[in-house]
Amino acid sequence: MKLEILSVQHLPEIRFGMNLGQSLLDAMRLSGIELESRDIVAVTQKIVSKAEGRVLQLDTVEPSAQSAAIALRMKKDPRLIEVILRESKRIVRMRGEVLICETHHGLICANAGVDQSNVEGMDAVTLLPKDPDRSARDLARILGCGIILTDTFGRVWREGLVDVAIGIARVPLFIDFRGKHDTYGHPLNVTVLAAADSLAAAAGLVMGKTSRTPAALIRGFPWEESESNTAALLRAPEKDLFL
Amino acid sequence: MKLEILSVQHLPEIRFGMNLGQSLLDAMRLSGIELESRDIVAVTQKIVSKAEGRVLQLDTVEPSAQSAAIALRMKKDPRLIEVILRESKRIVRMRGEVLICETHHGLICANAGVDQSNVEGMDAVTLLPKDPDRSARDLARILGCGIILTDTFGRVWREGLVDVAIGIARVPLFIDFRGKHDTYGHPLNVTVLAAADSLAAAAGLVMGKTSRTPAALIRGFPWEESESNTAALLRAPEKDLFL
Numbered sequence: 001m002k003l004e005i006l007s008v009q010h011l012p013e014i015r016f017g018m019n020l021g022q023s024l025l026d027a028m029r030l031s032g033i034e035l036e037s038r039d040i041v042a043v044t045q046k047i048v049s050k051a052e053g054r055v056l057q058l059d060t061v062e063p064s065a066q067s068a069a070i071a072l073r074m075k076k077d078p079r080l081i082e083v084i085l086r087e088s089k090r091i092v093r094m095r096g097e098v099l100i101c102e103t104h105h106g107l108i109c110a111n112a113g114v115d116q117s118n119v120e121g122m123d124a125v126t127l128l129p130k131d132p133d134r135s136a137r138d139l140a141r142i143l144g145c146g147i148i149l150t151d152t153f154g155r156v157w158r159e160g161l162v163d164v165a166i167g168i169a170r171v172p173l174f175i176d177f178r179g180k181h182d183t184y185g186h187p188l189n190v191t192v193l194a195a196a197d198s199l200a201a202a203a204g205l206v207m208g209k210t211s212r213t214p215a216a217l218i219r220g221f222p223w224e225e226s227e228s229n230t231a232a233l234l235r236a237p238e239k240d241l242f243l
Numbered sequence: 244m245k246l247e248i249l250s251v252q253h254l255p256e257i258r259f260g261m262n263l264g265q266s267l268l269d270a271m272r273l274s275g276i277e278l279e280s281r282d283i284v285a286v287t288q289k290i291v292s293k294a295e296g297r298v299l300q301l302d303t304v305e306p307s308a309q310s311a312a313i314a315l316r317m318k319k320d321p322r323l324i325e326v327i328l329r330e331s332k333r334i335v336r337m338r339g340e341v342l343i344c345e346t347h348h349g350l351i352c353a354n355a356g357v358d359q360s361n362v363e364g365m366d367a368v369t370l371l372p373k374d375p376d377r378s379a380r381d382l383a384r385i386l387g388c389g390i391i392l393t394d395t396f397g398r399v400w401r402e403g404l405v406d407v408a409i410g411i412a413r414v415p416l417f418i419d420f421r422g423k424h425d426t427y428g429h430p431l432n433v434t435v436l437a438a439a440d441s442l443a444a445a446a447g448l449v450m451g452k453t454s455r456t457p458a459a460l461i462r463g464f465p466w467e468e469s470e471s472n473t474a475a476l477l478r479a480p481e482k483d484l485f486l
Contacts, residue, residue: 001449001456003248108400120427152436156399157351158407159478160417160437162444174403184363193395193447194403201405202445204436205464206244213244221448235402 007206008215020051021142040146042203044214048135049126058123087112106234109153132167140169150200163204165196172226173233250449251458263294264385283389285446287457289361291378292369301366330355349477352396375410383412393443406447408439415469416476
């Protein structure tokens, strides 16, 4: 098997109201790439959020007393804390300068995905898309291929960040080896590979954080169309053997 | 940037005492691949363990009273539990059928990496290499390229397994964006990308669990030679904001 992962060049600066799918198609054309139905395009959350207008100016935000108290304790902007709390279902951890939240989608990540980098204006922040799977499906319809929306998350027990899938269309989330046997005929212990997260991590290697390449093309990965919903990636706390 | 990830074909069945580096070189030659110094070869823990003789026949194992008690509770083979405990510094979680351990290397994973799949004989298990970084360095010397030893781990909060780096040679563990700025001149929030783990996850996509392709070639990823040690990937529990 041979996988190719390309960073997508020639994307314009994405702004609210732009047709991101069309911009991606144009960028592919300018790059001489002919999209195929079995291609997967990985797109960072950031440009999807911008296209969907999920950008907030902090000077429009009125912090609550709770946000102000947390901000004081964490030495952060109370307006930023207010936005993070609005995006959160619950605070999972709060220590030092880091706030780990469960977003309304059920994602567990730093600052509920609220991010100040790569946004115009010092006082602007991006929020995660409201429904990342719907965003992915919209892009899949326009591009005619598989789509993975990615974001960059920290992990438990291991240093450094990796890109994971926060939205998906057509591509399966998992490759299920259950019921299969190894070359010796034993049932396999490694049962369910998180394919979408692995693809997101792979794409993260070519999507520079400083350069303007917020999309990647993945070609050569065999997959069958599936009705994926990233909710299935999120493990219920009571099922989490690692916690 | 364009990344290519190929599964390495033509590897023989790896057994104790074989020169795995030479087997990999032969497989590359048979595949028509000319290795370059900036290539990265990802190798699953399983074949490294086999080459190094880290395979144990369970009928040689005498379970302790503690292992027998845990085995009874977990409905597992007491000899398997005995091996897992010998490979562990501590038990992190024990629930249902899953035992999460910290290995002597400091890795946190199911069953301390002791695995029954893809080993000859129903009663044989593989253990993780004693010093995966040394194993990686040995291979790097023979192959003349970067090496990542991989294993397949579960994660907290997210379903499914991904391949991670458990040993490394030459390749850096992280890409550090600290001190860098985004295209708008703001300091970047996403600071340290876990490159080695992302590369391992990418390689995991082409290394079939059922087929005999326990190695992958990664070409096109820009990296500078570094004295990596996977210990730096392991986050100290007291620093773990996610826990």
